[in-house]
Amino acid sequence: MGDEIADSTLVKKVQGGDKKAFDLLVIKYQNRLVNLVSRYVRDVTDAQDIAQEAFLKAYRALPNFRGDSAFYTWLYRIAINTAKNHVASRSRRPQEVQPIGPDDETFDIDDALKETDTPENLLLTDEIQRTILQAIEELPDDLRLAITLREVEGLSYDEIAETMMCPIGTVRSRIFRAREAIDIRLKPLLE
Amino acid sequence: MSEDKMERISALVDGELGSRERNIAIDSIEVDPETRRSWQRYHIIGDTMRNTLPASVRPDLATKLNEMLENEPTILVPKLKRWPKNKFKEFTKPLGGLAIAASVAAMAMIGLQNSEQQTLNPEGGIAEIAANGSQSAPIDENITSSPMAESPIINVIPSTVRTVKYEPVKNTLEAKRLNPYIMNHNQVNSRMGVQWVSPYARLVGHETNR
Amino acid sequence: MMVAIFSANVNATEISSPTSEGLARNILEKMSSATHKLNYDGVFVYSRGNQLDSMRIIHKVGEQGEIERLISLTGANREVVKNNKDVTCIYSDNQTVMVNKGGSNKFLASNLPESIARISAYYHFRVLGEDRVVGRATDIIEIMPKDDYRYTYHFWVDRETHLMLKSTIVNMQGKTLETVLFTQIDFPHEITNDVMTPMNTTNYSWHTNEEKQNLTSQDESQWEIQWLPDGFTMESTNEQFFAEKKQPLEHLVYSDGLATVSLYIEKIDKDKQPMNGYVSLGAVNAYTAPKEGFQVTVVGELPAISVHKIASSVTRKSTDHNKKVLP
Numbered sequence: 035m036g037d038e039i040a041d042s043t044l045v046k047k048v049q050g051g052d053k054k055a056f057d058l059l060v061i062k063y064q065n066r067l068v069n070l071v072s073r074y075v076r077d078v079t080d081a082q083d084i085a086q087e088a089f090l091k092a093y094r095a096l097p098n099f100r101g102d103s104a105f106y107t108w109l110y111r112i113a114i115n116t117a118k119n120h121v122a123s124r125s126r127r128p129q130e131v132q133p134i135g136p137d138d139e140t141f142d143i144d145d146a147l148k149e150t151d152t153p154e155n156l157l158l159t160d161e162i163q164r165t166i167l168q169a170i171e172e173l174p175d176d177l178r179l180a181i182t183l184r185e186v187e188g189l190s191y192d193e194i195a196e197t198m199m200c201p202i203g204t205v206r207s208r209i210f211r212a213r214e215a216i217d218i219r220l221k222p223l224l225e
Numbered sequence: 226m227s228e229d230k231m232e233r234i235s236a237l238v239d240g241e242l243g244s245r246e247r248n249i250a251i252d253s254i255e256v257d258p259e260t261r262r263s264w265q266r267y268h269i270i271g272d273t274m275r276n277t278l279p280a281s282v283r284p285d286l287a288t289k290l291n292e293m294l295e296n297e298p299t300i301l302v303p304k305l306k307r308w309p310k311n312k313f314k315e316f317t318k319p320l321g322g323l324a325i326a327a328s329v330a331a332m333a334m335i336g337l338q339n340s341e342q343q344t345l346n347p348e349g350g351i352a353e354i355a356a357n358g359s360q361s362a363p364i365d366e367n368i369t370s371s372p373m374a375e376s377p378i379i380n381v382i383p384s385t386v387r388t389v390k391y392e393p394v395k396n397t398l399e400a401k402r403l404n405p406y407i408m409n410h411n412q413v414n415s416r417m418g419v420q421w422v423s424p425y426a427r428l429v430g431h432e433t434n435r
Numbered sequence: 436m437m438v439a440i441f442s443a444n445v446n447a448t449e450i451s452s453p454t455s456e457g458l459a460r461n462i463l464e465k466m467s468s469a470t471h472k473l474n475y476d477g478v479f480v481y482s483r484g485n486q487l488d489s490m491r492i493i494h495k496v497g498e499q500g501e502i503e504r505l506i507s508l509t510g511a512n513r514e515v516v517k518n519n520k521d522v523t524c525i526y527s528d529n530q531t532v533m534v535n536k537g538g539s540n541k542f543l544a545s546n547l548p549e550s551i552a553r554i555s556a557y558y559h560f561r562v563l564g565e566d567r568v569v570g571r572a573t574d575i576i577e578i579m580p581k582d583d584y585r586y587t588y589h590f591w592v593d594r595e596t597h598l599m600l601k602s603t604i605v606n607m608q609g610k611t612l613e614t615v616l617f618t619q620i621d622f623p624h625e626i627t628n629d630v631m632t633p634m635n636t637t638n639y640s641w642h643t644n645e646e647k648q649n650l651t652s653q654d655e656s657q658w659e660i661q662w663l664p665d666g667f668t669m670e671s672t673n674e675q676f677f678a679e680k681k682q683p684l685e686h687l688v689y690s691d692g693l694a695t696v697s698l699y700i701e702k703i704d705k706d707k708q709p710m711n712g713y714v715s716l717g718a719v720n721a722y723t724a725p726k727e728g729f730q731v732t733v734v735g736e737l738p739a740i741s742v743h744k745i746a747s748s749v750t751r752k753s754t755d756h757n758k759k760v761l762p
Binding site: 052185 | 236241242247248261263268269270272273278280281286287291293300301
Binding site: 403419427 | 719
C-alpha cells in the first residue's frame, strides 16, 4: 500500500543516517502504539513510557529490519513484547525505588522520565475527540465522505475516486480540505 | 503556510505521493516545526476517526524521544538491500475471486500473521523472524494454536493490505443516537433467520457496550 | 499473479469451477436445513473488534415446530426464546420482557433451497478447504459477492451434521469483521423441557409489540430507493415506534437473501437536531442524514459505501401521489 511505501522511504532514510526521519514515523504511530500498549498496562503514564521504550528499541534494531514485513507490524510486535516484559518485571520488582546514578549500568526509562511527567503533559482524549468529531459532523457531504473512506475504510485515492466518481486530484483536494477544516478547531487545543 | 505544501503533507499522510513529492514533503516536515505539528495533528484526526487514540495524548512524546535519540549512534546501513519491488501492487485495489485468495495465501507465505500470537526476543530475535518470514514456508507451518486462528487461509489478517487498523468508529456523536436503529435492525434480522445466530450475537454485544 | 498454496484439498485453479461451486451449494443447502431440523445445544463466542461475547443456543424440534433459546453468557443476563408464533426477549438488567408477535415463520428464508439459489445469482460459492472446529471435521465454504458492495462470508460446516460451527464476515480488503465460533456443541437425541425453560421473570414488566404491516409494498410509501446492490428486494415494510419517539417511523427492510438492510424514515422532530453521520460496528454499518425535513437512516450488513449510496439514493416521490402514510 501507498502507506507502506511512505514508511519504507522513511525507514530507508533512517538507515541512511537521517535520524529526523524516524521522528516522522514516531509521530505517525505514537497514538496507535500507546493505545495498543494500554491494553497491557493500566497506568496511563506507564503506557506512554513503554511506547517510548518500544520506539527506542525499534530504532536500535532498525539496522536489522529488512522490509520483509510492514514497518508497523514489526514495530507492533516490539511494543507488545516490551509491554509484556514490563508487566512481568513489575510483578517481580520490589516496591522501593532504586537509586539511579551515573555508575548505574541500566538505563531505566521509567525513572528518567518520571520527573517530567506532570499531568499537564497529557491532554484528555475526550476533548480532542469531541472537537474533531464535531468538526467532521459539520463538513460538507463530499468532504466528509472522502475523509471517512480514507481514514476509516482505508481506501486508496484510486478507490475513493472510483467510489465517488471523480478524478483523483479531486479526492486529494477534498481530503486535504476536510483536514484543514478540522485542523482549524484542533490546532488551538494542542498549542 | 503554503496551501500546496500542506496539501502535499496531507497526501503524505495517506501515502499517496510519488517519490519526488514524497521526499520534498518529508524534508519540509524535518525542517519546519510548524509543518511537523501539522503532520502530528493530521494523524490525530485519523486516529480519532478510527478510535485508536489512547486515553490521554502526550503531544511531546516524539520530541522527548528525539532527545533520547541524540545519544544514540547514527545508523548507516549500506545500500545493498533492495525493497522487494511491486510487492504491494497486488493489494492496491479491491480484489475479487482468485486474486483475493492468492494474495491472502501469499501474505501467509510472507509470514504476516496475526502478530499477537508470536512472542519474540527483542533486538537479536527480530532479524530472525524477518528472515523466516521471507522464506516460502508452506501454509501449514504457519498455523498457530490459538482458537481464533485455526484456519491459516482465512484468518490470516492481511495487515499489509491496510495498515490502518480498523476500529469501529463508536464514539461519533451519532453513535448513541443511532443505537436504537441498529438494535431494531438486528432484532428484525434475527427473526428473519437468514444469518442464524449472528444478529442475536450483535444484539447481546451491542447492549453490553453501552 | 502469485501462485496460491492451499491446503491439500483445494486447487487454486478450481476457483468457482462447476464442481467446487456445486459442492459448496450442496453443503450450504444441507447447512440451512440442519439449522432447522436438528436438536443441538452449544456455546459460541462472538467477536468483533475488541469485543468478545459468548452465548448458549439450544434448539429443539418437536410437534409444535422449532423452539430456540439463546442465553447470553457474558455481560447482563439476557435471553431470547423463539418459537413459531413469537420472539420473546428477557432482559434481567432492567427486568423487562418484550414479546414480538407476528408470524416469524414467514421469514425463515434459510429453510428453503430457493434461498440458496437466490443468493447464487449475486455471490460466488466455493469450497475453500477443510479444517477442524471444536474437535470436529468441517468444510470451509466461501460466499463471495460478485460486486464490491457486499461482504464475503465464510462458513465452517460440520461434515457429520452440517451444522455451521464457525463463521466469519470479511470485507473486500480481507479484514475479518466478525467471527462466530462454537466452543462446545452437543446433539442430544432429546431435549427436555426444563432445559428450554427461560429464566424466572417474576415481577418483570411485560411489553408486547405487534408489528403492524400497514404498507404492503413500496408503492404505498411516499419514498423510494433509487439504488440498491443487485438482487436486493423488499422483505417487509411497517410502521414502528421505538426509542421514545413521538411519531412512528417508516421501516423498510431489504435483503439479497444473505445480507439485510433497513431503511428508517421519520419526520425530523423540530425540537431535536437532525442526525448526520456514520457508525460502524463489525459488519454492520449505519448512515443517517436529513433529507427535506425527514431523517433518513440506513442500517445493514454492508460496507459503509453501500449504506451511504443507498441513503443518498432515497428520494421522495412526487407530491401528487396518493398516500396514506406518515405526515
